[in-house]
Amino acid sequence: MAYNYPPEKLSVYLSDDGGSILTFYAMWEASQFAKHWIPFCKRYKLEPRAPAAYFSSSDNSSDMSHHEERLSMKILYEEMTSRVDAIVESGKVPEELKANHKGFSQWKSEMTSKKHPPIVQILIDGKDPNALDNVGNALPTFVYMAREKNPEYHHNFKAGAMNSLLRVSSVISNSPIILNVDCDMYSKNSDSIRDALCFFLDEEKGCDIAFVQYPQNYNNITKNDTYGNTLSIMNEVDLCGFDSWGGPPYIGTGCFHRRESLCGMKYTKDYKEDWNRGSERNPPDDIRKLEEKAESLATCTYELNTLWGHEVGLKYGVAVEDVMTGLMIQCRGWKSVYYNPPQKGFLGVGPTTLAQTILQHKRWGEGNLQIFLSKYCTFIYGHGKIKLGLQIAYCINNLWAANSVPTLYYVIVPSLSLLRGISLFPKMTSPWFIPFSYVMVGKQTYSLIEALLTREITVQGWWNIQRMWLIKRLTSYLYGTLAALSKILGVSKMGFTISAKISGEDASKRYEQEIMEFDASSLTLAVIEFVALLNLACLVCATSRAVMRGWAIVLEMYFLQILLCGLVVAINVAIYEGLLLRKDKGSIPWSVTLTTLGFVMLVSLVSRV
Numbered sequence: 001m002a003y004n005y006p007p008e009k010l011s012v013y014l015s016d017d018g019g020s021i022l023t024f025y026a027m028w029e030a031s032q033f034a035k036h037w038i039p040f041c042k043r044y045k046l047e048p049r050a051p052a053a054y055f056s057s058s059d060n061s062s063d064m065s066h067h068e069e070r071l072s073m074k075i076l077y078e079e080m081t082s083r084v085d086a087i088v089e090s091g092k093v094p095e096e097l098k099a100n101h102k103g104f105s106q107w108k109s110e111m112t113s114k115k116h117p118p119i120v121q122i123l124i125d126g127k128d129p130n131a132l133d134n135v136g137n138a139l140p141t142f143v144y145m146a147r148e149k150n151p152e153y154h155h156n157f158k159a160g161a162m163n164s165l166l167r168v169s170s171v172i173s174n175s176p177i178i179l180n181v182d183c184d185m186y187s188k189n190s191d192s193i194r195d196a197l198c199f200f201l202d203e204e205k206g207c208d209i210a211f212v213q214y215p216q217n218y219n220n221i222t223k224n225d226t227y228g229n230t231l232s233i234m235n236e237v238d239l240c241g242f243d244s245w246g247g248p249p250y251i252g253t254g255c256f257h258r259r260e261s262l263c264g265m266k267y268t269k270d271y272k273e274d275w276n277r278g279s280e281r282n283p284p285d286d287i288r289k290l291e292e293k294a295e296s297l298a299t300c301t302y303e304l305n306t307l308w309g310h311e312v313g314l315k316y317g318v319a320v321e322d323v324m325t326g327l328m329i330q331c332r333g334w335k336s337v338y339y340n341p342p343q344k345g346f347l348g349v350g351p352t353t354l355a356q357t358i359l360q361h362k363r364w365g366e367g368n369l370q371i372f373l374s375k376y377c378t379f380i381y382g383h384g385k386i387k388l389g390l391q392i393a394y395c396i397n398n399l400w401a402a403n404s405v406p407t408l409y410y411v412i413v414p415s416l417s418l419l420r421g422i423s424l425f426p427k428m429t430s431p432w433f434i435p436f437s438y439v440m441v442g443k444q445t446y447s448l449i450e451a452l453l454t455r456e457i458t459v460q461g462w463w464n465i466q467r468m469w470l471i472k473r474l475t476s477y478l479y480g481t482l483a484a485l486s487k488i489l490g491v492s493k494m495g496f497t498i499s500a501k502i503s504g505e506d507a508s509k510r511y512e513q514e515i516m517e518f519d520a521s522s523l524t525l526a527v528i529e530f531v532a533l534l535n536l537a538c539l540v541c542a543t544s545r546a547v548m549r550g551w552a553i554v555l556e557m558y559f560l561q562i563l564l565c566g567l568v569v570a571i572n573v574a575i576y577e578g579l580l581l582r583k584d585k586g587s588i589p590w591s592v593t594l595t596t597l598g599f600v601m602l603v604s605l606v607s608r609v
C-alpha cells in the first residue's frame with residue numbers, strides 16, 4: 001500500500017482461501033495502521049516499506065524528528081501486532097471489536113475453511129473522498145476477499161484463487177496492470193510498480209508485452225544455503241537466457257500482468273491498451289451492493305461451463321499453473337520481460353527443512369513434467385508460435401523430473417559393477433578416457449565458476465547445491481515423475497501441497513547452524529539413503545581390492561568408476577552423519593539406518609552372485 005505510486009490508481013487485494021475472520025481482523029488492523037504508516041514512509045522515503053522488514057533493520061537516520069517518529073511508529077506497530085497475535089492465539093474476535101466494521105458480521109458460526117460463502121469486503125475505498133490518511137492524503141483501495149469454498153466443487157488451488165481475484169478486481173478497480181505476489185512475500189522496493197510500468201508504456205516495444213517477471217528471491221537463505229534453495233543460477237543465468245528468446249516464463253510471484261492478456265486475449269498488431277479503463281468507476285452510494293456484485297463472481301458455480309481455467313485466466317489441472325499459464329500467453333503472441341534490478345523487488349520465504357524442500361520440488365518437478373508429457377509440450381503446442389530457442393529453454397525445467405531416471409542409473413549401476421569387477425568406462429590408457437574425463441571435470445568446473453560469478457553463492461554453498469542436486473533427483477523428481485505418470489494414466493489426481501512457512505524452534509536453530517534436518521518421512525528418503533550406503537560399501541570394497549592387487553591395476557581399469565563412486569560418497573557426507581553419527585532430533589532414526597544397511601548388504605550380495 002505504501003508504494004511510491006498515486007494512491008488513487010492503486011488497489012490492494014488479499015485473497016484468503018481459508019476464509020478466516022482472524023485474517024479479516026488483521027487486515028482491518030492493517031487498514032487502520034496504514035493511515036499512520038503510509039505518510040511516515042512517504043515523508044522519509046523509507047525502504048523497505050513492509051513494516052516488519054523495516055523495523056528489523058537498524059535505524060541509521062541522523063535526522064532527530066525521523067528518529068523520534070520512528071520510535072513512536074514502532075510502538076504503534078508493535079501494539080498492533082501484539083493485539084493481532086493475542087486474538088489469533090485466542091482464536092476469536094471479541095464482540096466489541098466486531099462493532100468496528102460491518103464486515104465482521106459476514107462470518108457465521110457454521111463456516112469453516114473448507115466451506116464458506118464468498119466474502120468481499122472493501123476496507124478502504126480509494127474512490128471515497130473521506131478515505132484519507134492522518135495527514136489528509138488519499139489512500140489506496142484495500143480489499144479483503146475469500147472465494148466461496150464447498151467440498152462439492154474443486155477449488156483448483158492457487159489458480160482458482162487467482163481467477164476469482166481477477167473477476168472480483170474487475171468490478172472494483174479493473175486496472176489494466178496486475179501485480180501478483182505470494183502470501184509469503186513482501187515488497188522490498190517501493191519503486192517496483194513504476195519500474196515495471198516503464199516496460200508496458202514503452203511506445204515502441206511495450207504493446208506486445210504481456211507480463212514483466214521479477215526473479216524469486218528469498219530472505220531466509222543461510223550463508224552456505226544448506227538445502228540449495230537459492231534460485232541464483234535460475235535468476236542470474238537461465239531466466240536471462242529465456243529473455244533473449246521472447247521472454248521468461250511466468251513463475252507465479254513478483255509478476256506484473258497485463259489484465260487482458262491474462263484473461264485470454266490474443267495479441268494482434270493493432271492492439272492498443274486502454275489505460276483509462278480502471279478510472280471509470282464512480283464512488284458507489286451503496287458499497288455493499290458493489291461487494292455483493294463482486295461476491296457473485298467468486299462463487300463455486302460461477303465458472304461452470306465457462307472457459308475460466310482453460311482459455312481464460314490461470315490454467316487449471318497443472319501443479320505449476322504459473323509456468324503453464326505463461327506458456328499459453330506467449331503462445332497467444334505476447335512477449336514477456338525479465339527484470340532483475342540490483343535492488344531486489346520482492347523477497348519471500350524459502351523452505352527451511354529437507355522435507356519442505358523435497359515437497360516444493362516434487363510439485364515443481366511433477367508439474368513441469370506434466371506439461372512436457374501433455375499436448376502443451378513446448379515442441380508441439382509452441383511449434384510455430386514461439387521461437388525454437390524458447391521451446392528448448394522451457395525444457396530445462398520441464399525435464400527436471402525426468403532427469404531422475406538417468407541419475408538413478410548413474411549412481412547405482414557403475415558402483416554395483418565396480419563391486420562385481422566389471423569395468424564400464426574406458427581404461428586410463430585408452431584415448432576415449434579423455435572425452436569422458438573432460439565431460440566429468442568440465443561440467444563441474446563450469447558449474448562452480450557459474451555459481452561463484454553470481455556472487456551470491458559460496459564454494460561451500462555450491463557444494464551444498466550439488467548435494468541437493470542429487471538428493472532432489474533421488475526424491476522429489478523421482479516421486480514427481482511417478483506422480484506425473486500416474487496422473488497421465490488417470491490413477492491419481494492433482495494436488496497442491498502448500499510449502500510450509502514455519503518450523504519448530506529446535507529445527508529453526510539447526511537451520512541457522514546449517515545442520516541438515518532429516519524430517520522427511522523414512523520412505524521419502526529411502527532411495528537416497530540406500531544410494532549413499534551402497535556407494536560407501538562399493539568404495540570400501542574397491543579400495544580393499546586396490547590394496548590387495550595394487551593401485552596401478554585397479555585404477556587403470558576402474559578410475560572413472562571409482563571417481564564417480566567417490567564423488568557420490570563425498571557429496572553424501574551429511575547423509576552418513578545423519579544415518580550413523582548424529583543423535584539430535586533432526587537425525588535419521590536407527591531403525592531406518594539398520595533397515596537400509598540390511599538392504600544394501602542384500603543387494604551387494606545378490607549382485608555378486
Ligand SMILES: O=c1ccn([C@@H]2O[C@H](COP(=O)(O)OP(=O)(O)O[C@H]3O[C@H](CO)[C@@H](O)[C@H](O)[C@H]3O)[C@@H](O)[C@H]2O)c(=O)[nH]1
Nearest residue numbers: 017157158161182183184251252253319320322360498499
Ligand atoms: O489452494 C491454494 C494453494 C496455494 N495458494 C497460494 O499459492 C501461493 C504459492 O504457494 P506456496 O506454498 O508458497 O508455494 P511455493 O512453492 O513457494 O510457490 C512457487 O511455486 C508455485 C507453483 O508450484 C507458484 O504458484 C508460486 O507462485 C511460486 O512462488 C501462496 O501465496 C498461497 O497462498 C492459494 O491461494 N490457494
Ligand SMILES: [Mn+2]
Nearest residue numbers: 182184349499
Ligand atoms: Mn512460497
